[in-house]
Amino acid sequence: MSGAGGAGGADGVPAGGGRRLAAPWRRRRPLRTRLALAAAAAVALVAVGVCAAAFFVVRDALYRQLDLNLTQSARLAAQRNPDSGPGTLSGECRFLAAPACAEVVPADPANDPAAPYLLPVAPAARAVAAGRKAPYYTSIVHAGHPARMLTTDYTRGRALQVALRADSVEDALEEAAWWLALTGAAGMLMAGLLGYWVARTGLAPVTRLTATAERIAATRDPRHRIELPPPGPGRGAEDEVTRLAGSFNTMLGELEQSVTAQRRLVADASHELRTPLTALRTNAELLARGERLTAEQRERASLALGRQLREVTGLVNDLIELARDEEPQLLVEEVRLAPLVEYCVGAARSHWPGVSFRVRTEEAVVEGVPARLTRLLGNLLDNAAKFSSGAVRGRAAQGPGAQGRGAEVEVELAVRGGCAEVTVRDHGPGISEADLPYVFDRFYRAGAARALPGSGLGLAMARQIARAHGAELTAEAAAGGGALFRLTFGTAG
Template sequence: VEHVARTEDLTVRIPVEDDSDDEIARLSRSFNSMTASLASSRDLQQQLIADAGHELRTPLTSLRTNIELLTRSEETGRPIPEADRKALLASVKAQMTELAALIGDLQELSRPDTGQHEGRTRILPWHDVVESALRRARLRGPELTITADVRPWYVRAEPSALERAVVNVLDNAVKFSPESGTVDVRLADGVLTVRDHGPGIPADELPHVFDRFWRSPSARALPGSGLGLSIVARTVQHAGGEVTLTPAEGGGTTATVRLPGAPKPPPEVP
């Protein structure tokens, strides 16, 4: 223990005989379990920081390049053609939006996994959350046909986190849908399904879709931080549910979110 405190070397384990069950043995096993958990947490934290730095570098580099071009034009008195200037400003705006979204996603993922969430949860009409997310999705994909069959279901969750999770699922479907495509949304008996008719997800990529910063090679040219589905998985897990992505029959992908709840709200306590 003194060695760990002095060196912060969390890989050290106290040797314990398998058949020993006295107080020292139990304490040693508990200490080994604690240091293993701390080591895993530290590794995840370092990986998150490294991944975040990598993701932030791309929009920052693009921003710096565009701003330097605009600054050089002002300093030298050589105006940039109007069409090019508009394109540069549009690129700056897009990169700032991407940075803001990435920072927001990182803040969401940096929140503690347990404890603090319980005080913010309450009984919610999940159908209302889905309807609100559908309105946003239709604005983002006006060329798409988004069908919806939404039936009442009440869940216990954190309001803002649940809405963000549903929005992320719908955004994914909108982003990967072909032009003039269809997205089918259904909520019934505590199961939300969102089915798109896009290119689908290769079988070898399915195990990674909920990993932080993971993006399919075919999607790296599209906007996004690679954190959306990680946030979905985290939110659904906190609400006691599960989320899966599976290939849809006939092509495309079906996202399925299951949350415990009931078709009617619980009676109010007098």
């Protein structure tokens, strides 16, 4: 066994059975190169085709003119010699300016003259003389020069052959061929340049898109954008590449908003969790020194620890639901809103005994998930009760369970224009113009709410549930004070 055979096969395949690498010339070329080659090949093919067609058109025109001259020469020869015997009539065709050569050929070779013919005699010429074949033209070489010959009928049993020198025609065709070849070569060169220009110009937005994508991948910064041509009245419709670049910019904008929202969510969650976790650690450390505490202090610390654990658990659960940024796919069914509103108001009365809830309902049926709609209405009612005037004073001053008297929340379910609408109004401090655009943001808490319990996630979750049900949830300042939340469903049965 030779040493070369141990390294690999004769065809270059590794001995281990690995796949052979492609040759450099077989590797896939860049898109710009392929587009330039395709455009150049298309234009070059058209240029070569046009030049070839032009050559054949010129050749046909020159030979048609030469054949017309032969026809006229044959007519003159027949008129001058109406009844000549076989043999040469005139000319030798040895000089370019000489008259046409003419000779008479009999159908029977036995009638040929003793002197040799000046022009070649083919069997087809005998057939023309005998009347079995139509007159025809043929290209010959006579005395070392190109010539064109016409064979036509002369008198009964004889044919007339007339020839003219074709040097001028051949020279003209050769010159035309050279010029057309130069034109074709210039066309192919121009095709290559135009193909490169087309590829460079046409793929410029794609190049910018690629550079932007690579820059984003390197810097992880989605704020970069592709530069687009400014819109103008004379620019016409956008092409596909410009539309692709615009769609890519739109996608980058959505990505930037998503990244910003994610970072803000993480920052806000870290800020909101810091305080309850600190309180939990403090109470846990306090209970760890239980032998130094009285029974009443241990009881108070245990209750505080349990309450803080429930708050942290609720906050984490809310964060998990909001972080999905979409509602889970649950079973959708027809929901009667009037009983659902009554149920949610009843639960809110038990949770806020110091708040008066006034309810007015109509019959309305919508499609949705009852558990999620219950969560949505519960969040709105809790928010309204918390911000009612008496509730604000009671909860802020004394903590949970110490609501003030006289607080009132108005709840109404009505059908307007075929749409079910639920409104929840409180009589609290209301929503300022500065806070109104942010009431549904995660962790946003207005100045009047910072002294109240809560994480600032209830309204954000309510809007997410509403959007999942195709409903619209808005907030506005109520006439006469307080805040008004309006939940509008698309259709109602």
